[in-house]
Amino acid sequence: MSGDAGPAVAVPPEPIHWSGSAPFLALHAGVIAVFWVGVSPVALATAIGLYLFRMFAITGFYHRYFSHRTFRAGRSIQFLMALAGTLAVQRGPLWWAAHHRYHHRHSDEDGDSHSPGRHGFWWSHVGWFLTQSGTPTREHLVRDWVRYPELRFLDRYYLVGPILLAPGLLGLGAWLQVAAPRLGTSAAQMFVWGFLVSTVVLYHATYTINSLSHQFGSRRFDTGDDSRNNGLLALLTLGEGWHNNHHHYPGAARQGFYWWEIDLTYYGLKALAALRVISRLQPVPARVLERRRLS
Structure with missing residues (x-):
């Protein structure tokens, strides 16, 4: 499918599961509380820190x-970072990986649930995430991971982490209000900024890769879909905006294929590798840079 395939289809492929989407919608509605709780440097720093x-x-x-298994990690690190991922409230690690692998198999085809060229911007951005059929984990696509019981646990109980994070921020804010009143924060402020605002911004930053990165940007490689490189989205998502690069060769640990393509996730992975927390980061082979090149 090319970028000149014609206008997007406006009709969504299936109805939104409104009752199941209630927590997601409540998070968004709660953001309006910023007008009542105010803001402080420490609350804003917490929101940014948790976002990153x-x-x-x-x-x-x-x-x-x-x-994509672009590097190696020990079982304990694998578990801890999967747990950290659940804090983003984007479901469990097995669900996420299975859905993403399916996306790569059917990118911008009829089977792709978040193709803007097929279903329009809003559906590809967020509508697909709110359907009932998209909730189950396709375990046959992640057979390499389902053998780990701790990952299956996190995938089933992915809300445990966020449910603990939210009151943790409330408690931290209450303690700071008493222990360090000069910071000007409170329990409500830390919850609203550190959890609600940070999570909602994180949602939509992540979703831009499904929607905007298949509509706006440059195409270096002929990938058979509409994936594009977008430097602004790469900054917002720590490197994910080099999406045409990624669809051309998803097996590399880096998505910014050249030094001028800023990929903060890759820099973080390099640092972890230097500390021997992870290992065997997969490079971009030289032959890949010339294969199916458009420009």
Whole structure:
């Protein structure tokens, strides 16, 4: 499918599961509380810090490790980073990897649930995530991971981490309000900014790769789909915006194929490899850079 395939189909492929989507919608509605709780430097720093940490857990581990196995990690690190990924409230590691592998098999084809060329922007951005049929984990696509009981546990109980994170932020804010009143924060402020705002921004930053990165940007390689490289989205998502590169060769630990393509996730993975936390980061073979090249 090319970028000139014609107008997007406006009709969604299936109805949204509204009752099942209630927690997701409640998170968004709760963001309006920023107008009542105010903001402080410490609350804003917490929101940014949790955004970056959880985005790295998604991009570095849910995506580049569990979906594509672009490096090696020990079982304990594998579990801890899968747990960190659940804090993003984007379901469990097995579900995420299975869905993403299916996407690569059917990118911008009829089977792709979040192709903007097939279903329009809003459906590809968020609608697909709110359907009932998209909730079960396709375990046959992640047979390499289902043998780990701890990963199956996290996949089934992926809300445990976020449910603990939210009151943890409330408690931290209450403690800071008493122990360090000069910081000007509170329990409500830390919860609203550290959990609600940070999570909602994280949702939509991640979703831009499904929607915007298949519509706006440049195409270096002929990948048979509409994937594009977008430097702004790469900054927002710690490197995921080099999406045409990634669809051309998903087996590399880096998505910014050249030094000027900033890929913060890859830099983080390199640091972990230097510390021997992970190993065997897969490079981009030289032959890949010239294969099916458009420009």
